[in-house]
Amino acid sequence: MTDTTSDILLLSIGVIILLVGLTLFGEFMRGRYPVGESNQVVETFIQRVNSWWAIVILTSSAALLGELALLLLFAFASFAALREFLTFSYKRQADHLSLALGFFVILPLQYLFIGLGWTGLFAVFIPVYAFLLLPIVSALRGDSNRFLIRVAETQWGLMICIFCISHIPALMTFEMGDGRSVLLILFFVMVVQFGDLIEYYAGRKFGVRKIAPHLSPKTIRGMIAGVLGATVIGALLSWITPYGIVGAAMMAALASLTGMFGSLVFAAIKRDKGVKDWSHLIPGQGGFLDQLDSVIFAAPVFYHVTMLVWK
């Protein structure tokens, strides 16, 4: 067994012990209600923990299987997120071909570029070439009705769901030797998601002033608690990163903070489209976009700072 594999196993076992604790806690809370009765908060909590089981098992087995499995996992996450985004975006029949190209050509190509290590093309493919090509395909059908809104919403979907998400597996192109860059992905996803969890529960308990009252229940205290929590977790996990203790703490704080503002942006989009959740595919959490919104926003920033500062 290599060092990388044993580190992945160690992290997975740590998270699994945590999940076992949360599952037992959920069952204990459920047991306090008489047979035939149930409490909504407890049931939602158990559903969420169950979804976390699925996410953790999928991610850690992909990490153990290696680069190709991780690439496929994130390509599927992109696909699921794009499906949710484009279900609610404004479109007409004239856009049918450009949307199909987004799903079946642009998405696979973007992940192929990462697999081949073509980081130059990976960085410009969607912001430049897809950006120019897809409006041409839509324009050729000759329908000018709300044209700018249509192409803008489509491009936004591609940027968020393909371009941004693909920056997570792109961390594997960072040269660390012994395939250790896979651990960077786990570091990034863990600090952002734990920060979100702390923000959610601390905000519910101690939050006073809301950061954007018309958009989201996020509070200033909740966010501070979340970022601080992510910072501590980042420092504790510094042994799997090339950043050192202080560097890992700062990278975690940066990722967590961008992520939280990212979910604020998504809250604004959902409110604009009149939906509460993007879909119902993950029980208790809504859709893939609801689960990933913070990770999506933080990924490109985390990737570029890693490449610029630590190379």
Next chain:
Amino acid sequence: MSLPRRLAARFVGHALTFIARFIIAARADWRGIEPVPRQRVYFANHVSNADMPMVWAVLPPALRRQTRPVAAADYWLKNRLRAFAGRDVFGAVLIDRRPEARVEDPMEKILEALDEGASLIIFPEGNRNMTDDPLLPFRSGLYNMGKARPEVDLVPTWIANLNEIMPKGEIIPLPLICTVTFGAPLHVEKDEDKDAFLQRAAAALVSLSDPTFDEIT
């Protein structure tokens, strides 16, 4: 039906359900009723050829087994593959749409299926809706069924988004999310005449098309 044919039909049925659930991400929204084994006629809007498999696939397996779509014989008997799909996979009640040529009365076949205990999926518009209106005027079949078998629930069933997934004339389907919404059941009232009932049924179906209803809670 021979055993290999029956097994093949089961296999294709499972494959279709898998595709509908995970590739098209079809899901059921039971808004007005629960998915329980009562005898029902699900009446749905009709915009594409994927409508019937979609409703069929989102039903829970126990309900799906006793639910038979009512479909046009001229379409489903055109070749052997379609006949296999229509008769063996979906167990469709095939009716003849040409009044001048047919030898069997469609309503008789439908009532026969109901008396055997089956639930049905029907498209009361008769044809695919190619207009910008949400629904075409309903044919009288739904009213006749409700009148003849008043104990059966008539369930409005709205299929959202399929015209965006596969608009007419396109070849590649888009993998967008498709929601099938089931509303509160209707029955023909005692002195209700045909037009009044069909209007009420159409209104109940269209009212399910509002997507924000269940999303903002």
